[in-house]
Amino acid sequence: MSLSKRIPIFLLRLLALGATVSATLVMITSHDSAQLFNMKFEAKYTNSPTFKYFVLMNAIASGYSLILLFLPSKSSYGHLILILDLVMALLLDSSISACLAIGQVGKNGNSHAGWLPICGQVPKFCDHVTGALVAGFVAAIVYFLILLYSLHNIMNLFFLKT
């Protein structure tokens, strides 16, 4: 791959690394507590399997993005990297959607199910989760762009040779 094609991919991967590391750290450090009727109520990401899944997926994507930054570009890896990029995009997409669904219940509750909103009690926790979601969303968009750019390059090559 030529240098002019490698630079955009490198920058996108750098952005993906920044976004996934931010999402992981902001979610891990989310913490707040509230006092209700002499009961101390603590909110942290380990309280929900969905938030743990979000941290795990973003940590995996961070590691993957870091490795890909330093991998020498050889066309023999091309197939595998495209498939792995696709899997990462799907995993990030999945973790954000799951987290957003739980976050929505945390913010608005669900009166039909009798689930009360909790963000009024633990606003700092909810702010952190929102921040992590924004970073995760940026990461997912960046992976989508990486896929589009890779596909564009592959198809251009193919059409030039036809």
Added chain:
Amino acid sequence: MSLSKRIPIFLLRLLALGATVSATLVMITSHDSAQLFNMKFEAKYTNSPTFKYFVLMNAIASGYSLILLFLPSKSSYGHLILILDLVMALLLDSSISACLAIGQVGKNGNSHAGWLPICGQVPKFCDHVTGALVAGFVAAIVYFLILLYSLHNIMNLFFLKT
């Protein structure tokens, strides 16, 4: 594209259509009610924005799968269809993940947030949601396979010409 390459894609798209239509219908027909302290409690998919999102995404994917079944295969559409397949895979992935996160709370509750499980009260509703999730999961896997198969074909062509 040769016929031997079109048949697997046609079968996968047929399977995707079946799975997305099933997911949509099973979710729409999910309904159960329970009597608690003289209060009637009704569970249906419209109670949750996440379930409504699931229905919308699966309905869109059903329509898309149906159109693609009857679209004549012209290589000029190739780029666009690959990108649209990718978008469908991401949307289905997102809808299942969100729905699974809410379903998990519905089944197990979340003691930290004070959200009680509801599946004990409305088991028929939960069974339907589980069924819809399984169908949605099949649809997402099929779209992933469609993507892999399309990429495989594109890259094979590319490598043959190099």
